[in-house]
Amino acid sequence: MNRWLLRAMTELSSRKFISRITGSFAKSPLSRRLIPRFAALYRIPVEEAEKPLSDYATLNEFFTRRLAPGRRIVDSTPDALVSPVDARVAACGPIENGLLLQVKGQDYSLDELLNGSPRTGQYRSGYYWVLYLSPTDYHRIHAPCGGEIVETEHIPGRVYPVNERGLTLMRRVLSRNERLITYLRHGGGEVAVVKVGALNVSSIKYAEPLPRVLERGQELAYFEFGSTVVLLTEDDTCLPLTTLQAGDQVRMGQLLGTLVADHTNTR
Known part of the structure; x- marks a missing residue:
């Protein structure tokens, strides 16, 4: 597939309404069943999450998850x-x-x-x-x-x-x-x-x-x-x-x- 065609396909698919549809679904209760599959597909280290997978009500809630305390160390070097x-x-x-x-x-x-x-x-x-x-x-x-x-x-x-x-x-x-x-x-x-x-x-x-x-x-x-x-x-x-x-x-x-x-x- 040539570069021009790839660029044209990307242009067509990169529309705001597509992101809005995706976002609406990810915030709906229907998306909850996809959380374990999503986590497995992208090899997300679920043990770092603030809560267990079953406690997230939507895919968006899981995606924007906070981490459990102590999972990231902020460098303490002065300045x-x-x-x-x-x-x-x-x-x-x-x-x-x-x-x-x-x-x-x-x-x-x-x-x-x-x-x-x-x-x-x-x-x-x-x-x-x-x-x-x-x-x-x-x-x-x-x-x-x-x-x-x-x-x-x-x-x-x-x-x-x-x-x-x-x-x-x-x-x-x-x-x-x-x-x-x-x-x-x-x-x-x-x-x-x-x-x-x-x-x-x-x-x-x-x-x-x-x-x-x-x-x-x-x-x-x-x-x-x-x-x-x-x-x-x-x-x-x-x-x-x-x-x-x-x-x-x-x-x-x-x-x-x-x-x-x-x-x-x-x-």
Whole structure:
């Protein structure tokens, strides 16, 4: 099957109404019987879940499950920046002149990704991580560092798949799909947590109640079905781990880098 036809089929299948239908079914009591099959199909470690499978009333409730206490350790290194999610690193690297370079063969503009936000200029020479959550993964999103929420933005958009095929086949998926952005101010600067919707993601929701000030590792939001988080740091505010590469698996709370308390000294 040629690339044009695959792209056309993906375009046709990536419609909002399909995600709404999928989401409605996943929230219905009828979906409950699919939970054991779903867990087995995706080899989900059910022993990590907060509750036994039989206690979840719908597939969506199971998919957005919390973990049992102690199942994730949040790195306690001073000024640590940690992964906000369980995910595979689809891409990571320095932001060069406002571009995220070679994310599955494509360059992404910060202006598009952040929807022309006036904050874009703060990240033009920062660092980025693209973190893909598969159906197997835990789908709650946590604060990558302690700090104050200074702005949020919801950007309507498409629901193209964000798996490897979707990112490779379709053009600029991360900046065309629906996004929910949280800007979090920490002691040395700011981070942007860009939550990207995808096919069959019926919504991206903030945790309730959502405090204005978060501790590192505190719950921030969650996806209903698999998707991607793009994490951005401002210019000269983070020393990323050099050992972390595209293709690596990370867990929520795992160290990604160290925040620079006074980033003016790194210029």
